[in-house]
Amino acid sequence: MVRVSLFVTCIVDQVFPNVGIAMAEVLERAGCELEFRESQTCCAQPAFNSGYRDQARSVAEHFLTTFEGAEYIVVPSGSCCSMISHHFAELLPGDKRVHDLEPRVWEFSQFLTNVLKIEDVGAAFDGLVTYHDSCHALRELKIKDGPRRLLQNVRGLRLVEMDTAEECCGFGGTFSVKFPEISGGMVRTKIDSIERTGASTVVSIDSSCLMQIQGALSRAGSKIRTMHLAEVLASK
Amino acid sequence: MEGTLPLTSREQILGNARAALNRRQGDPAPPPPPVLLTEVLSAGLVEQFAKALEALAGKVVIVKTPADAEVAIDKALNGRSFIRSSEPFSRDAIAFVEVGITSADYGLADTGSLVMFTESHESRLLSLLPPCHIAVIRSSQIVPSLDDVFRLRPLPGERSSAMVVITGPSRTGDIEMRLVRGVHGPGEIHVIIVEDDVTYSD
Amino acid sequence: MKTPDVTAALGNSKLQLAIYSATARMAERRRENLTPDYQDLRQHAHDIKKHTLNHLDYYLEQLEKNVEARGGKVIWAKDGAEACAFIQKLARGRGVKVIVKSKSMTTEEIHLNDHLEGDGIEAVETDLGEYILQLNGEKPFHIIAPALHKTIGDVSEVFEKHLHSKPETSPEALTQIARIALREKFLEAGMGITGANFLIADSGAVVVVENEGNARLSSSAPKIHVAVSGIEKLIPRAQDLAVFLKLLGRSATGQSLSVYTSFLAGPKREGEPDGPEEFYLVLLDNGRTKLLADESKRQSLYCIRCGACLNHCPVYRKIGGYNYPWVYSGPIGKILTPQFMGVEHDPWLPFASSLCGACGEVCPVKIEIPRILLELRSDKVAAGGDSGELWSFKVWSWVMRHPKIYAKLASVALSAAPTKKDSLFAVGPLKNWLSQRDLPVPPAKSFRDLWKERSR
Numbered sequence: 001m002v003r004v005s006l007f008v009t010c011i012v013d014q015v016f017p018n019v020g021i022a023m024a025e026v027l028e029r030a031g032c033e034l035e036f037r038e039s040q041t042c043c044a045q046p047a048f049n050s051g052y053r054d055q056a057r058s059v060a061e062h063f064l065t066t067f068e069g070a071e072y073i074v075v076p077s078g079s080c081c082s083m084i085s086h087h088f089a090e091l092l093p094g095d096k097r098v099h100d101l102e103p104r105v106w107e108f109s110q111f112l113t114n115v116l117k118i119e120d121v122g123a124a125f126d127g128l129v130t131y132h133d134s135c136h137a138l139r140e141l142k143i144k145d146g147p148r149r150l151l152q153n154v155r156g157l158r159l160v161e162m163d164t165a166e167e168c169c170g171f172g173g174t175f176s177v178k179f180p181e182i183s184g185g186m187v188r189t190k191i192d193s194i195e196r197t198g199a200s201t202v203v204s205i206d207s208s209c210l211m212q213i214q215g216a217l218s219r220a221g222s223k224i225r226t227m228h229l230a231e232v233l234a235s236k
Numbered sequence: 237m238e239g240t241l242p243l244t245s246r247e248q249i250l251g252n253a254r255a256a257l258n259r260r261q262g263d264p265a266p267p268p269p270p271v272l273l274t275e276v277l278s279a280g281l282v283e284q285f286a287k288a289l290e291a292l293a294g295k296v297v298i299v300k301t302p303a304d305a306e307v308a309i310d311k312a313l314n315g316r317s318f319i320r321s322s323e324p325f326s327r328d329a330i331a332f333v334e335v336g337i338t339s340a341d342y343g344l345a346d347t348g349s350l351v352m353f354t355e356s357h358e359s360r361l362l363s364l365l366p367p368c369h370i371a372v373i374r375s376s377q378i379v380p381s382l383d384d385v386f387r388l389r390p391l392p393g394e395r396s397s398a399m400v401v402i403t404g405p406s407r408t409g410d411i412e413m414r415l416v417r418g419v420h421g422p423g424e425i426h427v428i429i430v431e432d433d434v435t436y437s438d
Numbered sequence: 439m440k441t442p443d444v445t446a447a448l449g450n451s452k453l454q455l456a457i458y459s460a461t462a463r464m465a466e467r468r469r470e471n472l473t474p475d476y477q478d479l480r481q482h483a484h485d486i487k488k489h490t491l492n493h494l495d496y497y498l499e500q501l502e503k504n505v506e507a508r509g510g511k512v513i514w515a516k517d518g519a520e521a522c523a524f525i526q527k528l529a530r531g532r533g534v535k536v537i538v539k540s541k542s543m544t545t546e547e548i549h550l551n552d553h554l555e556g557d558g559i560e561a562v563e564t565d566l567g568e569y570i571l572q573l574n575g576e577k578p579f580h581i582i583a584p585a586l587h588k589t590i591g592d593v594s595e596v597f598e599k600h601l602h603s604k605p606e607t608s609p610e611a612l613t614q615i616a617r618i619a620l621r622e623k624f625l626e627a628g629m630g631i632t633g634a635n636f637l638i639a640d641s642g643a644v645v646v647v648e649n650e651g652n653a654r655l656s657s658s659a660p661k662i663h664v665a666v667s668g669i670e671k672l673i674p675r676a677q678d679l680a681v682f683l684k685l686l687g688r689s690a691t692g693q694s695l696s697v698y699t700s701f702l703a704g705p706k707r708e709g710e711p712d713g714p715e716e717f718y719l720v721l722l723d724n725g726r727t728k729l730l731a732d733e734s735k736r737q738s739l740y741c742i743r744c745g746a747c748l749n750h751c752p753v754y755r756k757i758g759g760y761n762y763p764w765v766y767s768g769p770i771g772k773i774l775t776p777q778f779m780g781v782e783h784d785p786w787l788p789f790a791s792s793l794c795g796a797c798g799e800v801c802p803v804k805i806e807i808p809r810i811l812l813e814l815r816s817d818k819v820a821a822g823g824d825s826g827e828l829w830s831f832k833v834w835s836w837v838m839r840h841p842k843i844y845a846k847l848a849s850v851a852l853s854a855a856p857t858k859k860d861s862l863f864a865v866g867p868l869k870n871w872l873s874q875r876d877l878p879v880p881p882a883k884s885f886r887d888l889w890k891e892r893s894r
Contacts, residue, residue: 008885010844010848012885013848013884014848014852014880014884014885015852015878015880016881017884017888018881020885021885021889024889024892036886036889039841040841041837041838041841041844044838047831047834048812049793049812049815050827050831051812051815051818052816052831052835053816055835056835058839059835059838059839062839135793135795138795139794139796139798139799140795166796167752168752168792168794170752170792172793173792173793174789176871177871178441178790178870179444179790180871180873181445181448181874182444182448182757183792184874184875186756189752211878214876214878215875215876215878216875219874245514245515245516245723248516249514249516249721252723253494253495253669253727253730254495255727255731256727256728256730257492257495257730261495263496266489266493268486268489268674268675269482269485269486271675271678271680272479272482272680272681327712331625346694349695354706357709357710360711360712360713361655361712364651364654364655364658365621365655382680382683386676386679390675391641391676392641392643392676392701393508393638393641393642393643396703397508397702397703397710397713398658398700398701398702398703398713399700400654400699400701401698401701402697402698403693403696403697404697406649406651406697407697408566408567408613408649409691410565410583410585411566411585411590411593411612411613412456412588412589413460413463413583413586414609419566419616419649419652420617420650420652421650421651421654421655422651
């Protein structure tokens with residue numbers, strides 16, 4: 001029995017809770033025993049990316065305390081996962097807790113493919129879907145094929161590639177509100193590309209990207225919907 | 237004890253660099269990472285060269301004898317005015333002639349390039365000013381890649397003030413990213429290869 | 439925080455198309471020409487640069503010794519003013535009236551042309567794109583493709599106005615006009631100035647890489663050749679060029695080798711038919727030793743100016759080169775500018791990035807641009823100046839360490855957040871978000887609430 005401690009991330013907790021529920025369902029169906037430690041809050045990325053390392057450090061330490069002793073920590077976000085596994089070491093260099101934690105933190109799709117070694121979760125979802133490669137997942141965690149294989153094994157799902165899959169959606173955390181025009185320009189390029197695929201749904205493993213893309217699609221009056229990979233994999 | 241004269245810029249720059257690197261004057265440097273020269277396949281060098289240069293819109297003619305080379309040069313000249321580096325010429329004349337004919341020191345098979353060292357007494361400007369450049373080389377001068385030239389000549393500046401690697405006709409994409417040949421250097425390049433029996437080997 | 443006014447660039451659809459398609463083409467060609475040993479090559483290049491810069495004083499001295507052994511002269515310029523002063527003095531002393539210049543970002547950095555023009559010397563940019571811009575009084579838009587924002591029609595107009603040529607509609611015809619005009623200058627010039635892509639310590643040589651032939655002409659036709667280079671361009675051995683040349687052409691435009699690679703080791707030697715009679719290498723510091731001192735960010739100096747980071751940066755591809763405060767634009771500009779000028783100079787610059795990481799992925803010398811951007815952000819915060827933001831993050835940090843309070847506050851904040859852009863409450867960051875896209879409708883229950891229910 002694989003014991004998984006869920007780190008849902010603050011954005012999923014407060015804005016997209018269904019993503020967390022979907023992830024939990026998929027993991028349970030795959031045979032995992034789940035726990036949710038209530039003292040969890042945030043991975044500290046907003047402060048770290050804004051240059052506030054002291055503030056980021058104290059929140060990172062809260063994370064370390066919260067997840068002490070957890071066997072596996074699974075995260076429905078590439079950027080939050082890489083914050084923990086790649087950047088905690090910059091905030092707390094030489095810290096043993098960080099060193100012990102790094103191999104146990106997994107982004108959700110990578111946990112399925114690399115730890116549970118599952119590529120077919122038995123899901124069903126009808127529709128033409130395109131996949132957006134979120135930047136931290138792609139470049140820091142090297143996640144590219146895993147989510148695509150998981151999607152391709154969903155019954156009824158047809159996967160089509162957009163021509164700018166690897167281009168940034170323009171969210172970038174506070175970048176989206178500090179430089180709204182540039183961020184807006186970037187996401188409009190992305191949704192043009194999505195629209196050209198003819199897909200009805202765009203999927204990603206990062207809710208922050210999905211929030212950016214959905215916001216732009218809705219503003220443009222598009223019928224295309226966004227879904228997190230977990231939500232697709234939870235569909236029957 | 238430091239002198240009271242202000243430091244020269246040289247002393248300041250070197251001094252700042254040393255301070256930045258926590259080094260003192262006269263500190264040695266450990267050896268650099270080893271030189272990385274790759275081995276490229278050595279078969280069919282003449283054919284590879286021709287293919288690579290033709291892909292860049294260069295023209296390649298392979299002949300068996302120097303006499304055949306003269307015929308090929310005539311054909312390429314097509315009646316145009318020319319200067320041959322093997323005959324005396326004035327520098328001013330280079331600016332007006334249509335074709336410059338030179339030798340070269342090496343050909344690079346993988347990129348279709350010519351390599352010219354000034355110690356061979358070829359004029360720099362003759363392969364540069366006229367709108368057409370014809371180079372005559374022997375097949376034994378063709379090596380697999382630039383790495384081989386560096387293997388053979390680790391210090392290119394030893395006897396030459398310049399080494400130039402010429403890879404196809406002069407080009408630009410500066411106007412709307414559209415390819416145009418013959419900007420300042422020659423827009424037309426011909427290489428005539430005279431086959432000799434020697435082939436390059438390490 | 440004051441941010442640049444990018445509205446004009448973003449609203450100009452002609453410009454947007456030009457930037458996007460030009461950079462896409464360069465990126466595509468680069469991708470097509472990647473070799474299987476690419477990762478090994480770039481690691482090796484990184485290691486060579488690291489070694490060289492970690493022992494820069496040693497290699498600078500070796501370079502100087504070898505330049506002088508080959509009959510050249512080294513001029514040490516601690517700043518731009520000194521470099522310009524030397525060149526002006528040399529030109530005056532030799533009665534030089536016309537100078538031909540090939541593309542050099544370093545000479546842009548020190549405003550060399552302005553200084554020379556002040557002296558009544560005609561300094562002609564000979565790179566086609568730069569020539570067009572110079573005629574029109576404009577600055578370069580991109581490191582590799584300076585005039586990428588200009589159409590054929592624009593270029594024809596510039597030539598008609600300044601060269602009195604007739605209107606042309608083909609790039610070939612326009613190029614021919616420039617070729618003829620510039621040929622006169624090459625042959626008349628008393629001095630040629632180039633930059634240097636690389637400086638070779640064991641040979642006392644400069645290496646200049648180009649496609650047009652103007653750098654070869656500038657360094658071969660006039661009697662005097664002056665090469666201006668930052669001190670960081672050094673590599674130890676001529677043989678190291680093998681790796682760097684493999685990376686430079688491919689990263690910049692996808693070519694395996696650029697058309698002309700010139701390895702120049704001093705003035706012409708005895709018996710050579712032509713070449714410059716005098717050779718000067720101006721070594722420029724202008725703040726580089728300051729960057730050298732920051733061990734963590736020192737790798738910013740490894741840059742070989744290939745332009746790949748610009749071509750892959752989603753921000754550069756939207757706003758173009760003119761919206762950056764200094765001569766170096768794109769991701770490399772974002773990390774060099776604050777280090778040369780100080781973070782307070784353009785405090786917004788390191789933040790104008792979504793940290794997508796594309797730049798670091800394509801850098802041929804493996805500069806960790808995203809990591810350095812994050813450090814610069816931290817430096818900016820440490821320098822102070824935004825007490826409002828500091829206070830917000832202090833509160834944020836406290837809330838995030840008190841989970842029960844976080845849970846309560848979050849749900850309150852979300853239910854109060856306006857989703858419509860005309861709401862009275864759409865101020866600050868919310869207003870900025872809503873100016874470009876909609877907000878999601880907040881959920882009725884948070885995950886933790888749903889989890890509690892689920893577990894019962």
